[in-house]
Amino acid sequence: MESFIRADQYNFIKDQITTLLSTHTSTIDQSVTQALKSMTREKVVDLFSDLSNDQKEIIEQVQDVKDETDAIFFLSRLKQHVFTFPPLNEKTIKRLFPKVKKLKVPSLENIEWSTLSYLGWNDSGANRKYIATYKNGDLLGIQGNFKPSKQSGICAICKEHEEVGMFTTSIKQKTSENPISRGNYICKDSDRCNENLKSLQPLDNFIELMTE
Numbered sequence: 361m362e363s364f365i366r367a368d369q370y371n372f373i374k375d376q377i378t379t380l381l382s383t384h385t386s387t388i389d390q391s392v393t394q395a396l397k398s399m400t401r402e403k404v405v406d407l408f409s410d411l412s413n414d415q416k417e418i419i420e421q422v423q424d425v426k427d428e429t430d431a432i433f434f435l436s437r438l439k440q441h442v443f444t445f446p447p448l449n450e451k452t453i454k455r456l457f458p459k460v461k462k463l464k465v466p467s468l469e470n471i472e473w474s475t476l477s478y479l480g481w482n483d484s485g486a487n488r489k490y491i492a493t494y495k496n497g498d499l500l501g502i503q504g505n506f507k508p509s510k511q512s513g514i515c516a517i518c519k520e521h522e523e524v525g526m527f528t529t530s531i532k533q534k535t536s537e538n539p540i541s542r543g544n545y546i547c548k549d550s551d552r553c554n555e556n557l558k559s560l561q562p563l564d565n566f567i568e569l570m571t572e
Contacts, residue, residue, distance in 0.1 A: 363443045364415050367477050369407050370435075370442050372558040373422060376400050377431050384426055397423040415441075445476035446499075448492060456492055456501025463490075477557050478517075480550030482506060489527055491550075495567050502570050504529035508548055516544040517563050518556035523548045529570050542569055 365373075383396050401423040405411070411419065418437065425431050450465045457463050466481035478493035489506035492499065508525040515522050528543030544566065547553035557563065 361414060361441060363441050364408070364411070365438060365442045366560065367442060367445065367475055367554065368557045368560050368563075370438060371555065372407060373404050373419075373438065374435060375558060376404060377422065377425055377435070380422075380425055381428065381431060439474070442474050444474045445479070447471075447473050448479060448499075452499075453492060453501070456499065457490065457503055460503065475551075476554050477560060477563055478550070478554065480553065482548070482550075489525070489546075493563070493567060495564075495571070500567075500571070502529065502567065504543070504570070506548075509545065513545050515547040515553060515556070517546050517566050518553045518558075519562055520547075520553075520556040522552060522556070527570075531571065544569065 377400075380396060380400050383393055387393060401420055404419055404422050405416065408415070408419070418441070421434060425434050447468070449468065453465050454463055464481075464483040464486070466479075471479070478491055480489065480491045482489050487505055487507065489504055491502040493502070494500070504527045506525050506527050508523070512521055513524045514520070515524050524545040525548050526543050527546050528541055530539040530541050532539050546566070547556075
């Protein structure tokens, strides 16, 4: 069976299972448990627009998770069907940022690409942050200044409360010769951000804000 689950969808399902397990341990009311099982199944199935019968059968088994052992087995099975973010090499990354003469490329050897919705890394010495991701199927690079915040906050990409910083970049407008500056708070740790990401919509919104 071909891969059919994105990393963000896997994270969403994992989060739903955490809620489901919590209910199993906190209530003995079977009607409450059954209702949550049905809601969980519906939410997870609704993540996908076009499932084959075999794929739907795998996904719907989320409602059968009753304990940690079930969860581990189910998630390990799902993991086999997760899309891998196309691995990038140093040459490809450098092509994304042609104007950066001394680009500090991250170590790529130990990256678990199947957990990524985007690749992000910091150049603390230059107070810069770089993001490599896809927009409408095309690989693109976004670079900007990055100033870590002294307080934690909500990340514009993953929508979770984390250590964040202000990411700012300049955009050339078609109607003016003068570039405009745009920015938002995002996670300092991009790996953590990817783990938190349960929908691509906030990431897509951030990309659009920073590129258009």
